[in-house]
Amino acid sequence: MGEPIIRMENIEKHFGNVIALAGVSFDVQPGECHCLLGDNGAGKSTFIKTMSGVHKPSAGQIYFEGATMSFDSPRDAMNAGIATVFQDLAMIPLMSVSRNFFMGREPTKGVWPLKRFDIDRANAITLEEMGRMGIHLRAPDQAVGTLSGGERQTVAIARAVYFGAKVLILDEPTSALGVRQTSNVLATIAKVRSQGVGVVFISHNVRHAMAVGDRFTVLNRGKTLGTATRGEISAEELQNLMAGGQEMAQLEGSLGGTV
Numbered sequence: 001m002g003e004p005i006i007r008m009e010n011i012e013k014h015f016g017n018v019i020a021l022a023g024v025s026f027d028v029q030p031g032e033c034h035c036l037l038g039d040n041g042a043g044k045s046t047f048i049k050t051m052s053g054v055h056k057p058s059a060g061q062i063y064f065e066g067a068t069m070s071f072d073s074p075r076d077a078m079n080a081g082i083a084t085v086f087q088d089l090a091m092i093p094l095m096s097v098s099r100n101f102f103m104g105r106e107p108t109k110g111v112w113p114l115k116r117f118d119i120d121r122a123n124a125i126t127l128e129e130m131g132r133m134g135i136h137l138r139a140p141d142q143a144v145g146t147l148s149g150g151e152r153q154t155v156a157i158a159r160a161v162y163f164g165a166k167v168l169i170l171d172e173p174t175s176a177l178g179v180r181q182t183s184n185v186l187a188t189i190a191k192v193r194s195q196g197v198g199v200v201f202i203s204h205n206v207r208h209a210m211a212v213g214d215r216f217t218v219l220n221r222g223k224t225l226g227t228a229t230r231g232e233i234s235a236e237e238l239q240n241l242m243a244g245g246q247e248m249a250q251l252e253g254s255l256g257g258t259v
Contacts (some may be wrong), residue, residue: 093145
């Protein structure tokens with residue numbers, strides 16, 4: 001494997017006496033989907049917030065494109081090319097798809113004091129970028145709230161890629177979606193990878209991770225339990241790592257295999 005886009009070595013994060021991360025290492029290659037798996041409370045959210053500039057690590061080092069990097073804010077991470085799509089998507093349902101697509105980065109035309117939002121350009125770009133992700137909108141000026149959950153996820157992903165994301169962090173993108181919408185989002189991830197973007201897929205759903213992942217890292221109580229590549233580990237083995245396979249086996253034995 002070549003030089004990763006981002007590499008995090010022995011990352012620790014302390015909140016007072018609470019140790020949220022205890023020496024986590026993780027990296028993402030161009031065009032790779034690296035899945036970060038773990039149950040609730042495993043440290044996934046703290047880790048991605050450290051990667052995306054929300055938290056500064058208490059110890060450890062971040063390397064971006066081979067150079068030592070320290071993010072002072074999420075804006076620093078975004079400017080470097082790290083985009084995060086959180087579960088709430090940060091969208092305004094009553095605003096149009098194109099307005100949400102360009103929120104805070106609107107293309108303009110004219111000169112001051114007549115400078116204004118270039119709606120025709122925004123609409124054309126939105127249609128093109130959504131089409132590249134396999135979503136064909138009825139109209140770019142339809143309210144984003146009229147889209148399905150999977151389509152809204154695709155808007156957020158397409159927006160991040162259009163604005164130059166080199167690493168795309170997806171925080172539980174399929175957790176609240178139905179089967180068809182989940183399939184659409186997983187297909188979108190495959191399209192993003194084909195463009196050379198490194199994807200960090202955060203999930204506690206092993207089946208979804210196995211559908212798109214190239215590598216799998218399991219977190220448990222702020223520590224990594226190991227990283228495996230596709231073909232080296234089964235879905236059942238991943239599930240056991242996440243859930244505590246030894247504890248479950250012991251419980252099944254004590255209850256006569258009824259768990």
